[in-house]
Amino acid sequence: MLTLFNWIAVRLGFQAAYRAFAYLVPLLALAAGTGAGAWAGYTLGRAPLQVELATHKAAVAESHKLAAMAAARDLQAAQALGDALTARLHEALRSTDQLERERNDAIRKATTGRTCFDSRALRVLDGAPGVRVDGPARLPAPTGSAAGAHAAAAAAAEQHSTDTEVGQWIVTAGARYEQCRARLDALIDWKPTTSQQQEPTP
Numbered sequence: 001m002l003t004l005f006n007w008i009a010v011r012l013g014f015q016a017a018y019r020a021f022a023y024l025v026p027l028l029a030l031a032a033g034t035g036a037g038a039w040a041g042y043t044l045g046r047a048p049l050q051v052e053l054a055t056h057k058a059a060v061a062e063s064h065k066l067a068a069m070a071a072a073r074d075l076q077a078a079q080a081l082g083d084a085l086t087a088r089l090h091e092a093l094r095s096t097d098q099l100e101r102e103r104n105d106a107i108r109k110a111t112t113g114r115t116c117f118d119s120r121a122l123r124v125l126d127g128a129p130g131v132r133v134d135g136p137a138r139l140p141a142p143t144g145s146a147a148g149a150h151a152a153a154a155a156a157a158e159q160h161s162t163d164t165e166v167g168q169w170i171v172t173a174g175a176r177y178e179q180c181r182a183r184l185d186a187l188i189d190w191k192p193t194t195s196q197q198q199e200p201t202p
Contacts, residue, residue: 100175107167
């Protein structure tokens with residue numbers, strides 16, 4: 001500042017330098033004060049916003065953390081439920097298979113092998129809901145030569161089901177039903193409870 005005063009005084013004279021500084025110093029002081037005030041106001045004005053932004057970021061981070069923890073708990077619960085249902089299903093299927101074998105063996109011992117359904121009855125049963133009869137009984141009436149017709153009729157007449165076969169079929173059908181029911185029950189029971197399904201808190 002003193003160097004500038006001397007420079008003006010040498011070139012324009014002492015009085016000119018004095019007058020210049022008389023105007024310049026207050027202007028510089030005013031500018032400096034205005035700048036400092038503006039900076040202080042800007043800083044103080046931003047402070048609440050910065051605090052609010054930091055609070056918002058912390059809340060978002062906490063929300064993400066809680067969501068991740070809830071998802072982990074849901075996954076563990078779903079895995080535990082799935083493991084329990086799988087074990088229960090395997091045990092049910094194993095028990096059904098064992099019971100089917102035992103009852104089929106008992107049917108063989110309790111029946112005589114006598115004819116229970118002849119070819120006519122088997123033709124009626126063939127095509128009923130869920131029923132298919134294998135062998136000549138399910139073939140349509142033959143056409144053509146008399147010899148072919150006679151052979152087909154003889155084969156169909158020999159087609160029959162014994163009381164043993166019928167009893168074992170009933171046991172097998174019941175076992176298949178129980179297996180299907182056990183699988184459906186496992187699927188229905190597999191309903192993982194998630195945090196999103198819980199009632200939201202206000």
